[in-house]
Amino acid sequence: MSYAIRAEGLVRRFGETTALAGVDLGVRAGTVFGLLGPNGAGKTTAVRVLATLLRPDAGTATVAGYDVFRQAHQVRQVIGLTGQYASVDETLTGTENLLLIGRLLGYSRGDARARARQLLAEFHLSDAADRAAKTYSGGMRRRLDLAASLVGRPRVLFLDEPTTGLDPRSRTELWGIVRDLVGSGVTVLLTTQYLEEADQLADEIAVIDHGRVIAQGTSEELKAKVGGQALVVRPADPGDLAMVVGVLREVAGAEPELNQHTATVPVSGGDVLPAVVRRLEDADVTIAELALRGASLDEVFLSLTGHRAEDGTELAEVPA
Amino acid sequence: MTTISAPAPVPTRRVSPLVGIRHTMTLAWRSLVQIKHNPMELLDLSIQPLMFVLLFTYVFGGAIADSPTDYLRFMLPGIMVQNALFATMTTGFGLNTDLTKGVFDRLRSLPIARWAPLAGRILADTVKQAWSIALLLGIGMVLGFRIGTGPLGVLGAFALLLAFSLAAAWISVLVGVLVSEPDKVQIFGFMVIFPLTFTSNVFVPTESMPGWLQAWVKVNPVSTLADALRGLLVSGPESGPIVTSLLWGLGIAVVFAPLAVRAVMRRV
Ligand SMILES: Nc1ncnc2c1ncn2[C@@H]1O[C@H](COP(=O)(O)OP(=O)(O)OP(=O)(O)O)[C@@H](O)[C@H]1O
Numbered sequence: 358m359s360y361a362i363r364a365e366g367l368v369r370r371f372g373e374t375t376a377l378a379g380v381d382l383g384v385r386a387g388t389v390f391g392l393l394g395p396n397g398a399g400k401t402t403a404v405r406v407l408a409t410l411l412r413p414d415a416g417t418a419t420v421a422g423y424d425v426f427r428q429a430h431q432v433r434q435v436i437g438l439t440g441q442y443a444s445v446d447e448t449l450t451g452t453e454n455l456l457l458i459g460r461l462l463g464y465s466r467g468d469a470r471a472r473a474r475q476l477l478a479e480f481h482l483s484d485a486a487d488r489a490a491k492t493y494s495g496g497m498r499r500r501l502d503l504a505a506s507l508v509g510r511p512r513v514l515f516l517d518e519p520t521t522g523l524d525p526r527s528r529t530e531l532w533g534i535v536r537d538l539v540g541s542g543v544t545v546l547l548t549t550q551y552l553e554e555a556d557q558l559a560d561e562i563a564v565i566d567h568g569r570v571i572a573q574g575t576s577e578e579l580k581a582k583v584g585g586q587a588l589v590v591r592p593a594d595p596g597d598l599a600m601v602v603g604v605l606r607e608v609a610g611a612e613p614e615l616n617q618h619t620a621t622v623p624v625s626g627g628d629v630l631p632a633v634v635r636r637l638e639d640a641d642v643t644i645a646e647l648a649l650r651g652a653s654l655d656e657v658f659l660s661l662t663g664h665r666a667e668d669g670t671e672l673a674e675v676p677a
Numbered sequence: 678m679t680t681i682s683a684p685a686p687v688p689t690r691r692v693s694p695l696v697g698i699r700h701t702m703t704l705a706w707r708s709l710v711q712i713k714h715n716p717m718e719l720l721d722l723s724i725q726p727l728m729f730v731l732l733f734t735y736v737f738g739g740a741i742a743d744s745p746t747d748y749l750r751f752m753l754p755g756i757m758v759q760n761a762l763f764a765t766m767t768t769g770f771g772l773n774t775d776l777t778k779g780v781f782d783r784l785r786s787l788p789i790a791r792w793a794p795l796a797g798r799i800l801a802d803t804v805k806q807a808w809s810i811a812l813l814l815g816i817g818m819v820l821g822f823r824i825g826t827g828p829l830g831v832l833g834a835f836a837l838l839l840a841f842s843l844a845a846a847w848i849s850v851l852v853g854v855l856v857s858e859p860d861k862v863q864i865f866g867f868m869v870i871f872p873l874t875f876t877s878n879v880f881v882p883t884e885s886m887p888g889w890l891q892a893w894v895k896v897n898p899v900s901t902l903a904d905a906l907r908g909l910l911v912s913g914p915e916s917g918p919i920v921t922s923l924l925w926g927l928g929i930a931v932v933f934a935p936l937a938v939r940a941v942m943r944r945v
């Protein structure tokens with residue numbers, strides 16, 4: 358099995374902050390690899406190191422077999438990068454932005470123009486092709502940015518939070534584009550804060566927190582790792598929810614999570630379910646719904662990091 | 678796993694200087710093509726000096742010199758220096774915009790010459806600089822400025838001013854890399870260039886100032902450069918101020934170019 362991206366022991370500090378604290382990654386050619394982590398986890402730093410933009414303080418990495426430091430120029434010839442924030446020249450039109458990249462990549466004027474036209478059409482930007490990018494909506498800008506990273510037909514594509522700020526339709530559309538690219542043999546490394554995105558797209562996921570990979574595997578493997586299951590209870594009378602929570606806490610030995618009408622608690626042994634049913638019966642609580650289901654990636658994340666994926670606030674204060 | 682279907686060209690190992698120059702031209706095109714969409718930018722470059730020319734010529738001109746036209750003939754070369762210095766801030770402004778908007782990262786992720794993004798920007802800004810010098814000179818002539826030398830003098834004036842701006846652009850690059858947002862480059866420009874150009878012989882003759890100020894005005898490179906341009910455009914070239922101006926430019930470049938390049942390397 359050949360790796361399109363390999364990293365070993367990447368360390369990068371910014372003053373007091375350790376953005377990467379020894380990251381190892383292996384991305385097989387032709388797959389999508391999801392780097393999942395909360396704000397400040399080190400995702401962007403990892404991407405910047407792998408895309409030759411940032412030197413690590415320690416560790417080694419190769420992309421398509423080329424060393425990212427010693428052979429940076431070769432690496433740049435095989436990669437495409439879409440950074441976390443759309444990096445288009447706002448004063449140029451969509452066409453000009455893509456022409457610029459094409460020309461810099463050595464395309465003739467005609468080829469660069471043809472490639473620009475083709476990409477603009479593919480990304481539904483043909484109508485806006487001759488408008489300055491500063492008049493684009495956030496979603497259009499993101500699409501132009503992605504188009505720009507594809508001008509050179511990269512073999513390895515880095516996408517740093519590609520769908521942040523996109524509406525659900527654009528997000529689904531972008532997922533489709535990524536799948537097509539992978540279908541044509543491109544290797545994709547994408548970072549995301551959205552568990553669903555990693556679940557949907559990634560063949561393999563690395564969960565990163567405080568600059569460290571804390572778990573790695575397919576989404577199924579990760580879910581299994583956490584031990585699997587959650588018990589969901591919905592009482593017929595929402596007023597009984599407090600009682601349900603009390604019972605779940607006691608029987609499962611974990612703090613249940615409250616949603617609007619349901620309480621969910623992770624369970625491991627098989628004896629929890631009957632015990633819960635018995636206790637609720639004793640307490641005269643009518644159960645509208647009771648289900649045992651596999652852990653969501655959300656719960657995986659919670660159990661691995663001790664905090665929710667979207668909840669970066671708690672991290673901001675903690676010097677890594 | 679899937680095989681890689683796109684026929685991948687074998688990567689080259691480095692960029693030849695010739696190809697680097699082509700990258701530079703492409704990037705300069707990028708900075709200039711926006712003028713096509715926003716032709717007003719060409720005037721923007723010269724609005725402020727134009728206001729200065731009009732204001733000083735007609736408001737102060739009569740009081741400072743015998744007549745507004747006399748004053749214009751004295752002041753225009755100096756205003757050209759002031760304008761050129763302000764124009765160098767475009768380089769830092771644009772560079773900072775690229776850095777903060779991530780465009781610089783995108784360019785650095787491409788297999789192009791490392792120096793091309795900076796060189797392309799400076800090349801484009803030099804073209805803009807030449808344009809704004811020409812515009813100011815043209816407007817001055819409409820208002821009554823007369824060239825007392827010849828085409829060679831004018832050419833010399835252009836060359837000297839462009840050379841000096843090229844050197845001063847390194848200060849602009851350094852500032853552009855160090856500040857956090859583009860507007861701060863402008864603020865820096867105003868804070869430094871206004872005092873620098875007003876404590877020179879651009880607007881009033883040195884002799885009219887108090888002695889302590891005269892000492893500074895005489896060593897101020899803006900005065901030297903203004904004198905050199907007056908020679909080249911009006912009274913016949915004098916080697917003294919020209920050589921001193923060139924030495925100033927050389928000194929600025931020698932100090933600031935390495936600092937700026939190092940700052941760029943460190944920032945990214
Ligand atoms: N240029 C820099 N200077 C100083 N600190 C930095 C710099 N870049 C990143 N950091 C710090 O390194 C840590 C990791 O940052 P990074 O941008 O890699 O996180 P991230 O996972 O991409 O977060 P987000 O989801 O918010 O984009 C953070 O604590 C951040 O403040």
Ligand SMILES: [Mg+2]
Binds near residue numbers: 401402517
């Ligand atoms: Mg990030």
